[in-house]
Amino acid sequence: MVRLALEPTTDPHAYDDVVRSLPITSALQGWAYGEARRVLGFEPARYLVRRDGRAVGALQLLRRPLAPGLSYLYAPRGPALEDINLLADVASAIKRVARPTDVKVLIEPPLARPAHLIPDALGPWRRAQAEQPEHTIVTSLVPSEDELFANLHSMVRRNVRTAQKYGVTAGRDEDFEAFWDVFTATNERAKLGAFPRAYYETMLREGAAHGGEAYLVLARHEGRALAGGFFLAMGGATNYLFGGSIKDDRATPDGSERKDVKAPTAFYWHAMLDAKRRGYTSFDFWGIPRTLSGDKHSFGVYKMKENFGGEKVWFPGYDLALSPLASALTRVQRWRKDQNNFRKRGTTQDVL
Known part of the structure; x- marks a missing residue:
């Protein structure tokens, strides 16, 4: 030995x-x-x-x-x-x-x-x-952007185009308050719970101080953040640790219900593109259910992640x-x- x-x-x-x-x-x-x-x-x-x-x-x-x-x-x-x-x-x-x-x-x-x-x-x-989380989905960012897009589920490709059509923008963002609003609303809706705010603030501050990266990605429509996530990265991989999405409940001029602009899809897709353009070769979606069941509350999150073309691993x-x-x-x-x-x-x- x-x-x-x-x-x-x-x-x-x-x-x-x-x-x-x-x-x-x-x-x-x-x-x-x-x-x-x-x-x-x-x-x-x-x-x-x-x-x-x-x-x-x-x-x-x-x-x-x-x-x-x-x-x-x-x-x-x-x-x-x-x-x-x-x-x-x-x-x-x-x-x-x-x-x-x-x-x-x-x-x-x-x-x-x-x-x-x-x-x-x-x-x-x-x-x-x-x-x-033991079970996760990891997507290789080595293929070209065109190849990554072609590897998305057809529904995801359609939703990416829909988000673009409605003017959704997504990318790195320094607005921690906007992220926190999305994150806490998601946790309350799904009854997930969260650590104290200082935990996330410390990781964000320290993550870029010594050789790695910690950063936020937000998807916005008409200025409001509707989806986003917290990433911790080092070496060749970035990891989507925390995040969520909210419904746009702002009033419209004519009082009609707002359209679904597919902000969560735009968030994931542009987070992948951002990571690829910065030289990362692996994107960890960080957690899917151990047992796949249609009535498990996190099943929808799993399906969203699966549709981005990665590999299920432990x-x-x-x-x-x-x-x-x-x-x-x-x-x-x-x-x-x-x-x-x-x-x-x-x-x-x-x-x-």
């Missing part, structure tokens, strides 16, 4: 340089995401993963207290690695830096896989439920027990999540 060393670092630029350069990586392993999670009570620790003095990975571990004297470690969409086969020795390296209070560690290797290629174990790591989670209490901790975490879901939406099922 190759022995790896975890070298702590407090240099955000040096750390993000490594995260950005690795072939198996994610913006959620970037410095900015850890700073945003600090707002929620997590304590981020960043390490360069070294073998014979050379950086072969980067690891952002978020530590969260669960009870007096107990905590767990979490690597969101991580670790970032040169080779997925290094995971076994990463486990040993984490054990050497873990605190006695750390009960378990959860990782989410950022290597997209088709459903039939999800192993139950990766060395000492055992399959577990990830915190981030980003599975894996955990490693650091204490005999790990199994009990996992059950408590699941119970808390079920209770939170039931309180917000009247069901213990996860949204995605």
Whole structure:
């Protein structure tokens, strides 16, 4: 077994340089995401993963207290690695830096896989439920713009043209208040819940400070933002983390109902074009339901994302027990999540 060393670092630029350069990586392993999670009570620790003095990975571990004297470690969409086969020795390296209070560690290797290629174990790591959406749709931005357009569902192509006809504009936008209005209205309508506003503001501020990007895309009609999203990007990929859409309820001069100008379609399409033009090669739509059912409230969101021509993939989670209490901790975490879901939406099922 190759022995790896975890070298702590407090240099955000040096750390993000490594995260950005690795072939198996994610913006959620970037410095900015850890700073945003600090707002929620997590304590981020960043390490360069070294073998014979050379950086072969980067690891952002978020530590969260669960009870007096107990905590767990979490690597969101991580670790970032040169080779997925290094995971076994990463486990040993984490054990050497873990605190006695750390009960378990959860990782989410950022290597997209088709459903039939999800192993139950990766060395000492055992399959577990990830915190981030495991199921998602990823679209390659390598084809030309004409090829991307041709790969859209016919209805999406029609809606893109309809939005253009009605004068919908979409692109990067610095109006956080407009995004926040769309986002919060969507969460209230769908009973999704949200983190405190400071979480998103921190990620937006920090995301562009050390080598990655955090940005907003809004689709507007007659000046009003009707759809939009929050993106976190690093390396070759951009990730659509949060967003939504609202109905245009402004009065018309003659009192008639406003036409559907297809702002959500314009948002997605122009977000893809923006990412491609800025050199990104992968667009992660970030989350579709685990079980496809016509009565699942997020099914419409899934169909919208599917129609943009991407590939359905999984980003599975894996955990490693650091204490005999790990199994009990996992059950408590699941119970808390079920209770939170039931309180917000009247069901213990996860949204995605």
